[in-house]
Amino acid sequence: MKWATRRGVHIDRAACAWLIRRRVDTGAEFVFVDDPAQVPGDATPFDMRGVELSHHGGDCTFETILRRYDLADPVLWKLAEIVHEADIEDDRFDAPEAAGLDVVLRGLSMVCDDEQVLEVTGPLFDGLYEYFRRGMLLGREPA
């Protein structure tokens, strides 16, 4: 399937692309557009104003996708807290990792194009997922 989002990918869009590839559509292809009008007819838009898979009721798009596709995995919801704070910074969650992740993504977007950002952040989010998965199993910070 084709998925479309705004050019100039930052934390929420990078995390959503990862989530879509890992949990919704393994063959996902991503298109980056400047304007909602440029979204191809066969693509599902996300993290754009006025579309279903976007910010809603104070949620960021990552949270919206988790809800929309009934992804109840608590590790994903833990990642959602970090993505939410890195993206919206509204202090809804206590996520000290957010500030660092935000800077990493901002820096990446200065030296990589959108395709490269998704390529680099794939293993990054895989790693974060594994870290929090082990943490939940252990009930403490994993080594």
Place this chain on the structure above:
Amino acid sequence: MSGTAGQWVLLAYRIPRQPSTPRITIWRKLDRLGVARLGDGLVALPADARTREQLEWIAEEIGEAGGSSTLWLAAAASLSQEQDVAEEMRRARAVEYRAVVEQARAAADGRPGERARTVKRLQAELRKIGRRDFFPPAERETARLAVQALNALIEEGAS
């Protein structure tokens, strides 16, 4: 600031008075972003990719709350007008930095046990103010030094 007025992103909005909860939530979000209030239902931030996106999301939320809004990219017609707006934003941040300085000094005079927690809190507060500080006032450095001094006091006590 350079000789020409910069790009700003403006959000013109209207939100129903009732229910008041979404209205207050949106107000708080705008405050957290450090917007300049240009008038009733009109706020502004210096335009960059981040500020524009943040105001776009708030615009979306205003729509969901039953309100309406438009987002604009604009430049002040004269440099002095822009400087007035910037000065107002600078003063608003200065007030926040001064509050940090006062709390840091009060903690230095207070119980040693409380200091470590206060340092952490004030460091986080400084980061937050920094995110919405587009025209840094002199108080920024004063606040940074005050928190640093408090931290040094803790390390002295520990050694």
